[in-house]
Amino acid sequence: MRRIVPIGAALIAAAALVTFPTWSSGWESSRYATTILRDMLVLAILALSLDLLVGSAGLPSLGHAAFFGGGGYAAAIAAQRLANDDLLLGLGAAALVAAFLALVIGVFAVRAAGIFFLMLTLAFAQMVFALAFQATDITGGSNGLSGVHRPTLLGLDFNAPDALFQLVAAVFLIVVALMWRIRSSTYGRALVGLRENERRMRALGYDTTRLKLSAFVLAGAIAGVGGALSGWSLRFVSTNDVGVARSVEAFVAVLIGGTSTLLGPVVGAFVVLYLERVLPSAIPFAETVLGVVFIVFVLAARQGIVGLARTAYERVRT
């Protein structure tokens, strides 16, 4: 009985999410709200994938956007070059290219730890940025790739804003379910062990380098999927999607929401995008607010919003 309530609630929330455009159509700013929510879900996917590294495995990556943008470019370019807008082709290309990038970078990056890992991921991501910037023929360089087609699947067309929203929402829910499964699995526990005491893990017989690399690749692939969705949403992929700013944005989202929790990255993504996109219409210094909020969280609420909520809940229970 105890499990039915949370599962039921989750299902209801999921259904509400996917049908959002429908039941919000009466709102004055319905179109705008759908767009913002869609972009929040895309950032949430990126943040969720990043937390697999930061939260679960304890690897602070500041270059995760390389895989997000890489996936976005891959999906758009594959569709263009092969003249095929199939959804599965696009997602597949995104995940594969992102995973491959993550593998190449990861092989080097996982040899470092802590601050050096952070700097290495930053450096490699900048390399990807530089390559995307220079390879104007393929990526459009600083102008980016515009005119990205939205995908189709078995006759279904995701061009309409509402249809695209539902696609994004569906993928988002799948990613959440995936993360939930991973976190409670043997693999997820092993990643936590890795984060808590790598030395001990090695002494127990775990090949920690391989474990770290697998997490890096998995996280990269999921980020790539997010990048594909971003490209389809904006009909545009650019070096902004692989840049430092995007990586930092994802990191900020993860921290504010709460690392190593299932919903933390999602909450964080919502907060970040609210501050970046909704608030600026009211006040001009929204980025500053975001920076200040981030600083406050690092100083006083390192466990993030979800972490705080959890602590509060525990306290109320006892």
Add this chain to the structure above:
Amino acid sequence: MSPEVAVLQALNGISFGALLFILAAGLSLIFGMMDVVNLAHGAFYMLGAYVTLTIVQRTGQFWPALLVAPLVVGLLGLAIEPILLRRLRGRHLDQVLLTIGVSLVIADLVGLTFGREIHSVPLPPGLDSSIAVLGGDYPVYRLFVIAFGAALAALLAVIHRRTQLGALIRAGVGDAPMLSALGVDIDRLFATTFAFGAALAGLAGVIAAPVFGIFPGMDVDALIYSLIVVVVGGLGTLSGALVGAGLVGPADTFGKVLFPEFALALIFAIMAFVLLLRPTGLLGRARIAR
């Protein structure tokens, strides 16, 4: 490449390297003393440049900026260390994250105050001419940058080796907790070091302003370059910053001339390469921060 062009490019490379040294020295110093990678370093540089812009716009003079900008940025650093960083003493990764937040705030505030366009400051009078070098005309200002960088390096070396402050910094680079046990006021030392490092970044901003222009996003470029320099040359030491700047400056310059498509990626590849082989850099003596 003809010899004349090579020499001119070499001068460009050295000039860029001198600038990189001024920029990276502060970052290296802060890391060496406090084990913190100050990711707001680019923002400090940017602030120095924008302060220069303000001074030039208000007074029409460039030279006061050389004193005022580092002072302003240094004071900011002096405020940030005790108010923010000190609370996270011992939590190195969190300190690094904090500096990210600081950089976001500074970058946004600067953008709001000055707008998003590209600004420029003219070369200071007296240094705005060109001099004949090997048949070509070379900007005097760039030679000034080289001279300034060299002078600063010498000054820092003297402070580092022959004063008590320098001794403290050298010792701190070795073992901060030990210093504390010996009765040195660690709080004051850290605050001063951070302020000094920030001031150096601001100074770099002043020097660079007439050459590279002033625009939003310059903080990220500066941060990336200074990270590359200290990682390659050696995290934590001034000589490391010198070596790193000496390598990266010319490498970047020649790279952009010889293979422009890959120049950018090449620099990062060098950084990654060094990080892998010698995580502490060619000359560094860093401890692994957690």
Add this chain to the structure above:
Amino acid sequence: MIETRDLRREFGGITALAGVSLTVADGERRAIIGPNGAGKTTLFNILTGELEPTSGEVSIAGEDVTRRRPHELARRGLARMYQRNELFDPLSARENVALAVGAVTGPYRPFTSPPARDLDAADALLDRVGLTDRRGALAKVLSHGERRQLELALALAQRPRLLLLDEPTAGMSPAETARITELIDSLDRALTIVIVEHDMDVVFRLAERITVLHEGRIIAEGTPAEVRADTQVNEVYLGKVVA
């Protein structure tokens, strides 16, 4: 089971090990003792793969493992207990041991929860070391003695053939020491055990043979009786220890 040949290890100018050759038989219980700085920890870290010798070789069960890394040694049946506990602090005792059990079965199952079998094995091990009622307690709230017991459980979870214990009774009260000594004594006789220890009572209770290190060399080796009687050992070490 273990054989080392002329192990040397230098750190800069300091020679920690100056040629150590020893042989530990299958199922033997060996203690390594010596004053501080004798090289016991260095030797230990080389045996566990966390350190490479400057020269010399180590073989385990006939296989040269000199260059092998810790996780490879663990897969070959080597388990260790650290001197300063290496546990997973925010996890419960049960989860700690489950991770150790999971190492044997392999972690690459991203979609399956730890099987009941693994959790049962974890519980059984916690029983074995006497932590039954502390199963759900987080490792960081356990007392020092309990943490050592947990360390031992982690090592046993690997189903090792060779157990290396680094000062198992360090920092323990007499009652805790007695309990852990008893526990180690009761372990399967087929298990080869090497203990580094300072507590002589524990050493004489558990060891079948003792190796004495001093300044990076073996100065004596033999049964407890032989070592006790050795004059050099008495001068260098035993004489300084309060019995």
